[in-house]
Amino acid sequence: MVTDDLLKEFKDRMHISHSGEDSNLKQLLSYSISSIKGNCGEFNIAGESDIDVRARELVFERTRYAYNEALEYFENNFLSEINSLGIDxxxxxxxxxxxTF
Known part of the structure; x- marks a missing residue:
């Protein structure tokens, strides 16, 4: 679920001040969360653990690539981070x- 806080954090990072693209950005963030979870495993997008912060960073980067219509370059450029997060x-x-045993 993409919260307004997550959207604001992404927009601040991207220097987007208008709200005309909010629904598109929320959709891109949602797709990116699903993609990173699919590649790496479960995390809490709003969490503060090391894993959650690293996952949120990858979500933001993937969303940035998608927003700039360069998604085909994301995995190659972030392969090390994706693999590292998945292993952790x-x-x-x-x-x-x-x-539990």
Missing amino acids: IALLEEGEEDA
Whole structure:
């Protein structure tokens, strides 16, 4: 779910001051959240953990690429960050599973 706070944070980062594109930006953010979760695993987009902050950064970068119609370059340019985040999320999930036994 894309909140108004998340939208504002993205717009501030992109220096977008008008509201004419808000619904499009929310849709792009939503698609980016789904994409990063699909590639890396679950995270809390509003969270403050290291994983959540790194995931939010990737969501913003992917949304920036989509907004600028350059999405085809995103994965190659951020492959290291995507892989690193995915590994860290998998290790965290594995650690949580081990803790329940």
